[in-house]
């Protein structure tokens with residue numbers, strides 16, 4: 001084993017994505033909160049996390065669960081107070097855990113005071129210039145200014161004051177409650193500088209920056225060219241050349257980086273970071289453009305998240321991020337799950353999960369094929385065992401360590417995702433991966449999610465938990481020796497012992513049919529994507545003197561040269 005390597009913490013970190021609304025509820029109202037997080041920091045530390053990425057917890061009317069921010073300088077009242085937030089930062093630090101926040105630059109809430117002021121101020125005003133207000137088309141302006149579609153379905157424009165002379169329209173790339181900011185406006189530019197200063201002063205170490213693909217628009221807002229019939233309703237926005245990945249966006253990111261760098265110059269002890277969120281799968285040129293040294297430190301690599309369970313596809317998914325690392329030194333930000341995507345246990349448990357073509361348009365999530373969740377959980381463990389070894393940061397989404405499956409049986413009238421409403425129910429949306437976590441097997445406290453109120457009552461969890469949810473709870477899994485939770489904890493330890501002390505490089509290794517091999521320094525990782533145990537060729541020079549140090553299905557490994565089906569082994573050589 002080699003000595004720990006000095007590098008910026010975020011280049012090779014384990015980050016726990018925490019969806020606050022669904023994590024832990026300390027006051028029995030059925031909604032997760034900051035005190036709930038504080039009470040469960042030990043759980044996050046037990047996974048070996050270096051940081052928490054907190055999904056948005058700013059004041060918000062919650063039309064898109066926090067991605068509609070009404071005030072960037074406070075905490076949402078259902079979640080707690082700024083004082084409680086400060087305590088969380090301090091206590092997390094005691095566990096050696098940093099806090100990253102979620103920054104939403106593309107839009108505010110319709111309840112933001114600037115948007116209200118814009119509505120009151122009228123056409124041509126400085127207040128309206130902070131957003132995209134335009135006159136409609138047609139004699140009475142009753143047609144939208146262009147044909148752009150919202151990423152949540154339906155038109156990207158909403159008209160205000162329809163019956164008055166001021167019948168202007170405003171642009172919203174997402175829901176109508178999320179008006180888009182115009183980042184060419186100096187007030188908007190200054191707002192984000194102020195946001196950085198405010199949260200960095202409170203001890204926040206960086207930001208996950210939301211939906212960077214849609215920030216910056218073609219200045220003329222031209223009509224989108226016709227799209228082919230194969231483009232899904234939720235994808236139209238992302239093939240709009242006047243919205244997606246515009247050069248104008250990069251001007252905003254350079255300003256963001258300048259703000260973060262300026263803070264670090266004044267506080268040299270801090271190592272701040274920003275990770276960009278956009279779906280740029282198999283588009284390495286986009287990742288490179290966003291991670292130029294004057295922009296983001298990292299950008300999510302969603303390639304492995306969207307890959308089918310198949311050797312060539314998994315190898316292909318690692319190829320671009322690793323090539324970028326080699327070429328530019330920018331370490332990938334790997335992830336297998338997030339709050340927008342069907343959970344991996346369900347995706348990889350699909351009967352058609354091995355179909356190589358199924359990565360396109362996230363077909364695995366859309367597939368209606370049957371699901372074997374035991375198989376999916378096993379493959380999820382194997383896939384996690386791959387990314388824990390790779391160079392770069394990895395982002396775990398809460399509940400992944402419990403092997404949670406996607407929840408489908410949510411009644412229509414309990415669905416909260418605006419996608420469901422805006423598509424008239426054609427798309428069920430993302431609620432199924434956001435169901436409140438089970439902490440124990442006690443259904444009367446929403447499986448330990450809620451601490452009862454002083455009178456003993458417990459509010460309904462904001463999204464219903466399915467029957468039997470307690471079988472996935474932390475308490476239950478702690479009692480099962482080789483549960484997914486224990487495997488994740490072992491992975492956290494193995495990562496420190498064998499992976500993060502290696503160089504920030506990795507290379508594919510060919511070990512045989514159905515086997516994915518990756519070498520990182522003296523660590524060799526092998527994933528068996530087949531349904532059979534496979535004998536490893538120990539005469540292969542790659543495996544010379546190999547010592548088995550981790551297995552995702554340890555009870556099935558009799559001899560180190562046999563890799564169980566749908567599983568991963570780590571060797572040091």
Ligand code: NOJ
Nearest residue numbers: 064067104174210211340
């Ligand atoms: C991406 C976020 O991850 C998603 O949850 C949100 O709905 C959109 N951006 C809009 O902010």
